[in-house]
Amino acid sequence: MRRVRAAVELLAPIVLVVLVALFGTTVSSSTQTYVVTTLVNVAIVVALYVFIGNSGVVSFGHISFVAVGAWTAGILSMPASEKPAIMPNLVGFLRDTTVGNVPSLALAAAVGALFALIVGLPLMRLSGLAAGIATLGVLEITHNVLRYWEKIGPGLNTFSAVPETTGLLQACVGALIAIVVAFAYQWSRYGRMLRATREDAAAARAVGVSVYGQRLVAFTLSGAVAGLAGGLYVHLLPVNAESFYLDLTFITLAMLVIGGATSLWGAVVGAVAVSAVDSFLAEAENGVHIFGGTLDLPSGTRIVVVGALMALVLIIRPAGLTGGRELPVPRAFMRSVLTKFST
Amino acid sequence: MTVDWQTIADAFGLGGIYALMAVGIGLVFGVLRLVNFAYGQLVMAGAFALAFAYEHGWPVWSGILLCFAVVIALSVAMDWLVFRPLRTQTPAVMLVATFAVAFLLQSIALLWFGSLGKIAASLSSLNQPWTIGNVDIRKISIVAAAVAAGCLLTLVLLLARTNVGLHMRAAAMDFRTARLLGVRANRVIGSAVVVSGLLAATVAVLMTVQTPLVTPDFALRDTILVLAGVVLGGMNRLVSATLGGFAIGFASGFLGGALPTNQSQYLPSFLFAAVILVLLIRPGGLFTRAGQQAVERV
Numbered sequence A: 001m002r003r004v005r006a007a008v009e010l011l012a013p014i015v016l017v018v019l020v021a022l023f024g025t026t027v028s029s030s031t032q033t034y035v036v037t038t039l040v041n042v043a044i045v046v047a048l049y050v051f052i053g054n055s056g057v058v059s060f061g062h063i064s065f066v067a068v069g070a071w072t073a074g075i076l077s078m079p080a081s082e083k084p085a086i087m088p089n090l091v092g093f094l095r096d097t098t099v100g101n102v103p104s105l106a107l108a109a110a111v112g113a114l115f116a117l118i119v120g121l122p123l124m125r126l127s128g129l130a131a132g133i134a135t136l137g138v139l140e141i142t143h144n145v146l147r148y149w150e151k152i153g154p155g156l157n158t159f160s161a162v163p164e165t166t167g168l169l170q171a172c173v174g175a176l177i178a179i180v181v182a183f184a185y186q187w188s189r190y191g192r193m194l195r196a197t198r199e200d201a202a203a204a205r206a207v208g209v210s211v212y213g214q215r216l217v218a219f220t221l222s223g224a225v226a227g228l229a230g231g232l233y234v235h236l237l238p239v240n241a242e243s244f245y246l247d248l249t250f251i252t253l254a255m256l257v258i259g260g261a262t263s264l265w266g267a268v269v270g271a272v273a274v275s276a277v278d279s280f281l282a283e284a285e286n287g288v289h290i291f292g293g294t295l296d297l298p299s300g301t302r303i304v305v306v307g308a309l310m311a312l313v314l315i316i317r318p319a320g321l322t323g324g325r326e327l328p329v330p331r332a333f334m335r336s337v338l339t340k341f342s343t
Numbered sequence B: 001m002t003v004d005w006q007t008i009a010d011a012f013g014l015g016g017i018y019a020l021m022a023v024g025i026g027l028v029f030g031v032l033r034l035v036n037f038a039y040g041q042l043v044m045a046g047a048f049a050l051a052f053a054y055e056h057g058w059p060v061w062s063g064i065l066l067c068f069a070v071v072i073a074l075s076v077a078m079d080w081l082v083f084r085p086l087r088t089q090t091p092a093v094m095l096v097a098t099f100a101v102a103f104l105l106q107s108i109a110l111l112w113f114g115s116l117g118k119i120a121a122s123l124s125s126l127n128q129p130w131t132i133g134n135v136d137i138r139k140i141s142i143v144a145a146a147v148a149a150g151c152l153l154t155l156v157l158l159l160a161r162t163n164v165g166l167h168m169r170a171a172a173m174d175f176r177t178a179r180l181l182g183v184r185a186n187r188v189i190g191s192a193v194v195v196s197g198l199l200a201a202t203v204a205v206l207m208t209v210q211t212p213l214v215t216p217d218f219a220l221r222d223t224i225l226v227l228a229g230v231v232l233g234g235m236n237r238l239v240s241a242t243l244g245g246f247a248i249g250f251a252s253g254f255l256g257g258a259l260p261t262n263q264s265q266y267l268p269s270f271l272f273a274a275v276i277l278v279l280l281i282r283p284g285g286l287f288t289r290a291g292q293q294a295v296e297r298v
Helices: A002-026 A029-055 A062-077 A092-096 A101-123 A128-148 A168-187 A189-199 A201-206 A211-234 A246-259 A264-285 A301-316 A331-342 B005-032 B039-055 B060-083 B091-113 B139-161 B163-173 B175-180 B185-210 B220-233 B238-258 B267-281
Strands: A288-290 A293-295 B129-132 B135-138
Touching: A002 A029, A002 A168, A002 A264, A002 A331, A029 A062, A029 A168, A029 A189, A029 A211, A029 A246, A029 A264, A062 A101, A062 A128, A062 A211, A062 A246, A101 A128, A101 A211, A101 B267, A128 B091, A128 B220, A128 B267, A168 A189, A168 A211, A168 A264, A189 A201, A189 A211, A201 A211, A246 A264, A246 A301, A246 B091, A264 A301, A301 B060, A301 B091, B005 B039, B005 B135, B005 B139, B005 B163, B005 B185, B005 B220, B005 B238, B039 B060, B039 B091, B039 B185, B039 B220, B060 B091, B060 B185, B091 B220, B129 B139, B135 B139, B139 B163, B139 B185, B163 B175, B163 B185, B175 B185, B220 B238, B220 B267, B238 B267
Parallel strands: none
Antiparallel strands: A288 A293, B129 B135
């Protein structure tokens, strides 16, 4: 029984992500960019879910881990010949080191985790409102420093000339890694302990769970996933410091909240659903032909719609589209699977 | 580092404006336990109202009247449509919800007015300097500080001397007990929302003098700074929240004016680092007494 439920919990998001990727192979290359972005968004939202969903603490700071991951992967994988033009003030060892695609992604995850650990060490003592404001502070500081410190990156410039290796395959694999990590974590004892602190901090503490310690574990892990997603992002399109700021924070939080913050299925569904709506509206801002007519929306419509959706979901269905539950398994299905395997 | 009188006057002016915003945020927080991330967008809406009036050549007083009408209507609508349904949710959910409202309003403004922004310059004569002795000081710095002081004084009288004020203070202290003793929840929340809307409109008028170009992200950065300042000072009491708002406005105005650009570009980092440090060391805020902690720690 438990195993069937676990299998569904892991397979449902995986199947959804693979279906999205398969859909991406059938469409034109301009539409494919939206599909790839959707898959990278899935990775970011799953990273948010690992911490926010399991701990119940809101973090506005995760995009700074995405940014740090993007910076790491971008700087290290840019061809050495291009670096002096885009980043003239880069420190020596960053200038002289160039790594391949996969190592750059691994390093992005590692740096994301390290940064999250350092930030989390003091910050995980905070809850509720204070945690929200403090993590917002982390986002502000990261954005401010990355924008102006040209020794560790392009500053106000854009990350051009980074090899654009994030296609459908790499984005899909990245999203799947994020999902598997999140799944493994939520079925581990650490995940259970953290969810216990979310439901009732005092009771969890009474049975010997360290609220601080468990939050720190989840924060670091989600920092790693966010860093990986940042690496995927910088290999997808030319980004700069403004790409990883309030707008991305808002849209990814909206995805998590709309899908349902307390389940992996909700995070993935939210990311896919909102990305789909968002990409459609982005197309419609340039004019699309649909249902025999032309839909031409003024630019800016997409954030209005996503913002309205998020506010509506919060007011009408605070637990999100999925109700914050994993995909329910019908009893009949469960029974048939169990009888098949028990004989 | 160069310090002149103008820098100090500017810092006082900015501190005053931020103090008003801090009171606006703090009043609603007191009765609802809700941090209104969308407060800056109220100011933005008021600024667009002023720009609209300026564009159509309306007299100054009617522009200001329109600004107040728009901001108050919007804040009451926000209370009805968003705050009221979410009243029973946790503070974190409400924070995320106001975050969504902020983005919604900002993108509506983007859709409506475009990203280039509009000009609201009906009061630009206030940018002329006054000469005191042999020192030139822009009028707006003094006007902003004076208006802020006037508003705060009125508010103190309102809170201390009137029935509504008494109810608001009671509700901020302990909402449940206050209701048990006959304080009407909706009326108290409604009046807090209206007063905070009045303050937002005042801030809009003052801010458009200094930055006449009104864009959809008008006052967004200021709101984030004020939120930080409010937490820095201590959310739990209006006085400490106001002091925190004033302090962060004064600090950023003073340091921004006094430091050369290549040093002041990291100013936000230091301000937010200070906020995080205060949250960790004195979770109740800088200006609160012992035993008044607004935030819990684990």
